[in-house]
Amino acid sequence: MVDALIQGLASASAFAYALYQYAVLQTRIKTATEGWLDMIAADFFGTALMRSANQSDASFRARIILSLFRERATRNAITRVLTDLTGRAPIIIEPQRPADTGAYGAPNSGYGVAGAYGSILLPFQAFVQAYRPASSGIPYIAGYGSPPGGYSAPSRAAYAALSQSTGAVTDADLYTAVDSVKPIGTIVWMSISS
Template structure:
């Protein structure tokens, strides 16, 4: 017997009856009436408990999490295919308190999204470009050209996440068979890969972090 279930509510109602009522085994009519009231009360209790969970992000479930994400982020943060409530909740909380409008925030959002660290170069930042007479410039040292004519701009090289492919399906002419394991031939399609990060997701992530009135020139690379 759990708090709020039908048996619990029935015992509570039974406890309010005066002592002159007969035992429950000897009063089937009263017992049936109380069981009916207990069924309704248990349903209402479960409904209230469920509604209370949906009032907080850390306890919300089902479609209520999707509504919370839509309230805060619109269409910028959607539940991935087959994504669990706990996983989606973590994404909502991360994005809700994410550092924005900073270089560190830009790097972090791409790391969280793709699992890979991007290359960020700001033309007006000497640490990125080096300076004459400085420690980050010299013959044979790789770097980038800086320019004071490009304020509030940055160049970002973002990397696509490393994919895992489609299980049991290899490239054309390559067998996936082995001892006790037959080879599987199949045509592959992008629809067979669910939850993948697209280039549009990367662009959207950068746009959600960058400061207003800035330009982030973005290149997306595989390696």
């Protein structure tokens, strides 16, 4: 009888201690798991940083930490966030920056030469040419003009939808990323191409 009583108290204490250890792990980003990691992201970023479908805790944790310590409010911040998302560096032109637009008598400018026009009438503005990520298509679906696909023949050809593409970065993701790192009070005009 005494053994059962002591064993019951020990089991309850062991459960309480395990729960305490689990709770301690959830108080730090580096050790938080599951829904607690989602709550941490919501606390810091609101709805701007959500877990992707089937994203692991380790991957989501890395995104949270990257977003917390990401460079902001600089030209390089825009370049880095777009390069991280797409793997392709954007072209950024600031109309008031002579390094982007050139100047009369400068070695980096001249009529009939590729480049951008500058203007002092466009303060605190930038033009960003962003690129969508290079895509390999939809897995296991043959494209038009490829040998595995053909009409009236056993093949891997099919009508496809964008929903079949996994892990795609949307245009909205690119706009949101730039908006999250651009300086407050500036206007960034974006053009997105493939």
